[in-house]
Amino acid sequence: MIEKRKPLAVKEAINQVMEYSVVGKGEKVTLQESYGRFLAEDLIADHPVPPFDRSPYDGYAIRSIDTIHAQSDHPIEFEVIDEIGAGSVSDYTLGRMQAIRIMTGAQMPVGSDAVVMLELTKMFQQDNKSFMSIKRPFKKGDNVSFKGEDTPEGSVLVKKGTYITPGVIALLATFGYEKVSVVKKPKIGIIATGSELLNVGEPLVPGKIRNSNSYMIEAQARRSGAAPVFLGKLVDDLEKCYDAIASALEKVDFLITTGGVSVGDYDYLPEIYKRLGANVLFNKVAMRPGSVTTVAELNGKLLFGLSGNPSACYVGFELFVRPIVRIFLNSNHPHLQKVTATLGEDFPKPNPFTRFVRGVISMENGQVLATPVGLDKSNVVTSLAEANAFIVLPGGTRGYKAGDTVDVLLIEDQTGSEQPWAESFK
Amino acid sequence: MIEKRKPLAVKEAINQVMEYSVVGKGEKVTLQESYGRFLAEDLIADHPVPPFDRSPYDGYAIRSIDTIHAQSDHPIEFEVIDEIGAGSVSDYTLGRMQAIRIMTGAQMPVGSDAVVMLELTKMFQQDNKSFMSIKRPFKKGDNVSFKGEDTPEGSVLVKKGTYITPGVIALLATFGYEKVSVVKKPKIGIIATGSELLNVGEPLVPGKIRNSNSYMIEAQARRSGAAPVFLGKLVDDLEKCYDAIASALEKVDFLITTGGVSVGDYDYLPEIYKRLGANVLFNKVAMRPGSVTTVAELNGKLLFGLSGNPSACYVGFELFVRPIVRIFLNSNHPHLQKVTATLGEDFPKPNPFTRFVRGVISMENGQVLATPVGLDKSNVVTSLAEANAFIVLPGGTRGYKAGDTVDVLLIEDQTGSEQPWAESFK
CATH class of the missing domain: 2.170.190.11 (Molybdopterin biosynthesis moea protein, domain 3.)
Structure with missing residues (x-):
């Protein structure tokens, strides 16, 4: 009756998803529209900088x-x-x-x-x-900016896949890029499932909660560089969910569903994957929150089955969806930027699985401090608003002490990491 | 003939600008549109969370x-x-x-x-x-999420002026904010001056460079939360510049000009401020780059005269314009986030004035390292693309050594600081 699922190590789960990553196509946009997009081609210097010997002063x-x-x-x-x-x-x-x-x-x-x-x-x-x-002598070259001293002609100034900041915009303008080749944003379909979900505008009634996940995921998708498409909120009905998911798959590059992936009687996603003939990569990950995160693949198209729990949903997006978006955008640093920090507070809970604790990082006196925010119960939605990092606490311990060195994933950062894990990250 | 200008300390210059800050009005947008905007009102819990005692598990x-x-x-x-x-x-x-x-x-x-x-x-x-x-006993309350244990009804969850992240969106949805009150973006007019400026699409000709500043500033304005309006590129002609600036002022909340603020013969901004009857707060700041940064005020409206040099222009925006935008957006942390870091490399140049060196910060082994990128000549445009921080090197020294503790301003961060300077910051 109750399906027994074998939890997969986080590292292994991410690896499996990454095998289905694809790179998106380029499109031309105006220089102004390129801000916040990702370069589809290397930015090349079409002339030396400075273009001639010039005076840096009056x-x-x-x-x-x-x-x-x-x-x-x-x-x-x-x-x-x-x-x-x-x-x-x-x-x-x-x-x-x-x-x-x-x-x-x-x-x-x-x-x-x-x-x-x-x-x-x-x-x-x-x-x-x-x-x-x-009233004083000058040497040859004094106060002269020489042709090409900043940048020789033909050099690669910024690599494809780079996030376009104001500084990159300045370079694009300098080198005559009136139109910029950026990667087309991947279209991510989002479907929220759960009979308990109300629309945001509806008043609360007993037993129900408002749908927050799909809005949150839409914003996470935007932050990651994707174009989210909200495809609706479904009640727990196998036929309706199947039809919605099957038709959604044709319209998007990736599909995210929230909810319906646990082992409860109303969790229809496993059955839907079966009917679709999708290849389920995993349906349990050795992590908290988000252990029921499920990823399937159908003809090379990824279906992300994220938990209906907001924190688990959030973590599932950042760990599994974001790197797929970033590879699509041509980045070679697709994962959240990983840094090491000092834990700012005791975290006394035993840790059977790797835990992603919502935290805030701060930098004082040259030290990086990572401090958990709020309780870390899976249903605590408020701490998501404060957090700017996940503190990664590898499993198999009885807890952590303030002062311990920990890995931290930066949520609001555009730089990224090549690899999502440290050695300790199982 | 040559005007003698007295350089103002950076701290004092910022203080003077901040005296003319104003707070913007609110407008309602949909929950989806609110991502990346700034809350105009506190986010209040309209119900306790959880709204009833509930089960966190199947x-x-x-x-x-x-x-x-x-x-x-x-x-x-x-x-x-x-x-x-x-x-x-x-x-x-x-x-x-x-x-x-x-x-x-x-x-x-x-x-x-x-x-x-x-x-x-x-x-x-x-x-x-x-x-x-x-096969085991349970205690009262085991595996129950109690009504209000996360958030009691009526609590302020997120303060006005906060940048709306995906986590904040989740909260807004949970608490029924179908429409969100965000601060209207301030309209920043941008005018580029300089007869040497070509359009981005034009081929280079001797003596000319492409206009990169206005595109860069537009992107910086967007990143800061403002709505930039490019009002044109002007040749160095007093009458034309005067007319353009006078008419621009009526259409925008703040006006930025780039170029024309030095003491050269073609620098018309000082004369234009005089004709407008604007009150010039300062026209020289004890900093590099950006010493010619000029800020004037006319009937309470700020006119930012940024340098025509890209690096100086960039720094001028972040130090003087950004905090004005953020106050407009209701933030109480309007300045770039300031952290302390360890200098990663020697910086052997003597430092008569406070220097803002383009740098990259990295976090390894719990330490924050700030490393200068490229040469720090004012005309080096490429380093702007790599930098994610300004390393602040206070004036009056013969240079700095790797290992020194330095203040660093984070460019790509949305958190901000209440104050822009440390004690050392003159």
Whole structure:
């Protein structure tokens, strides 16, 4: 009657899911629309930076050789023969004891090899000519930004799969990317199951709770870089659920269901996977919360059966769905960023399975501290709002002490990790 | 001729800008649209959580008193009189030696005071009746989630001004917020000035560079929570710039210009502020990059004159504009999150002014390490793409050594700090 399930190690479960990862196709968007997306192609420098020798300051372009004898009690005078605004180029070639007024960012005139900052000069007029004087010598190359010194032409500046930040946008603009090739967002279908679920706008009645999981997952999907599609909330009815899931599968890249994966009498997902002919990768994971997390695959398309419990659902998404989204987006760091931290408080509960404890990380005096938030009961929804990390407590212990070194997964981070686990992570 | 400007300490400059901060108005959006926005009102629990005593597991609701004598060699049998799916309520009152089958999340039936997990029971049929037996005693309250144990009704769950994460969305859904009151995004006008600026789609020509700042600032504005409006790219022409800025001011909450704030001959912003009758708060800050950052105010509306140099522009936005946006969004942690870290590399340059060095933070073995990326020349645009932090190196030193403790500002973080500086921060 009661199905006996063998729990799979978290590491093994993630590995099995990752075998079905696929990479998405690119699409062109405008530079402005590319913020927060993921590069589908390497960002290449179409020109050297700076594109020409230029002045990083307002001042005068000079020949350094003319300044050798300048001293504070022996100023040297230069005739100012031209001035170059940013974006302009001088037609003059600088001769002996000549200077050209140059603005920040302007191209160095022919013959010049150094720039004197405006503040270090004294200007004066004589015989209807302009002059300036300086009181110290300059070396060849002083205050010159050389062509290509930042970036040689053709270099790969940012790798495909990178999350597009404002800094990346600046680079894309600099290198002429009016349109940017980003990876098309994977379409994730979301179906909430459970007869106990009310719509958010409905008043509470005995025995029922409001559907929060599908909204939460939608936001998690957005954060991960995917395009969520909410496909409805279903009561626990085998036929209806089967039809909804079968038709949903045709419309999306991945499908998430919440609820219905336990061993209870109303948990229809196992039966539905069977009818679909889906290959169930696992239906129990050695972790808390989220032990009933189930992942199946049908013709290479992944079906994530997440727990109906909000915390378990949340963890299930971040551990199993997020890396699949990130691989789709071409990232080579698909998993949540893993860092090591010092545990900020005792965690005295025995730990038969690896536990993902909601926590907050803080950085003080060069130390990373990870502190659990609230109780860690599976049904505590409030702590999800505060948490910015999961503290990973490997199973097989009687608990952990403040001061222990622990692995921590960062939830609100876009950097990611190549691997989801440390050695200790079973 | 050359205007002498007195540099203001960073701390003082930020303080002066913050005096003109204003808080924005709220608007209602759907729960789905609220992801990534900022709460305009406290999130209040409209009911206790759980809303009723409920079972966190699949199992049987029982009276604990009936289990006192259960032992492994002395199982005790219960008649199963009903079953409750999630979302349903039993009409029965549990009597002596009776059990009711209960699903995860379902309401405890009247008379019951504990739940036995399915795995710990044995089921059998006899005389057309259902029975189950258990082999150990349970205490009152075992495996029961009590009404309100997570959250009492009426509690403030999340404060206004909070960034709406997936966890906050789960809470909003749970408490019936079909529509969410979020702060209207401030409208930030962006004008790029500089005759050297090409459009992104234009080929490079001698002396010119592509306009990257306005795209970068747009993305920074989006990341900060604002709605950027690009109002054009202007050549260095006093009249045109004046007209554009004067008319832009009427359409936006804040205005950012890039370029034109140095002391060069083509830097018209100082003259424009004068003509507008704007009150210039400062036009020089004791920092690198970004020393020419200028902030003015006209009838309480802030005009940010950021440097035309990309790095200086970036820093200027994060230090001066972001906190103004966040106060508008009702946050009480408006500044970039400040943490302390260990410097990962020597920084041997003398530091007359406080320096904001682009860096990457990493967390290993419980330590926060901050490492400068690339050269820190003001015109190095590539390092902006890699950086996720500014390493703050207070002025007045001959440099810093690897291993020194430094303040670091996190760029890609939504948490924020109440204050932007440490004591050392001048």
